[in-house]
Amino acid sequence: MARVIFDEERCKGCELCATVCPKGIVVMARDRMNSKGYHPATVIEMDKCIGCAFCARICPDVVIEVEK
Known part of the structure; x- marks a missing residue:
């Protein structure tokens, strides 16, 4: 099962992911x-993640890691 990890403190809430x-x-x-005042990205149902890593690839601040 894939797992998505966000560096929530660095996330600026752009919603691209x-x-x-x-x-x-x-x-x-x-x-x-987060401490910068943004709502960070998160995954609501990790068991449904297919590990495509589209979210990590589009993140302009490289705050997303996908473990497969």
Whole structure:
């Protein structure tokens, strides 16, 4: 099973990762903010992740890592 890891402190909440996720499981964490004041990206249903790494490839700040 694939696992997505976000460096939440460096995420600026641009939502690009959420737009490319084919499963629609990458969302912005509306219940918390990082120290910069942004809602960081997170995965809501990790068991549905297919490990495509589209989210990691599109991230302009390289804050996403995908483990397969």
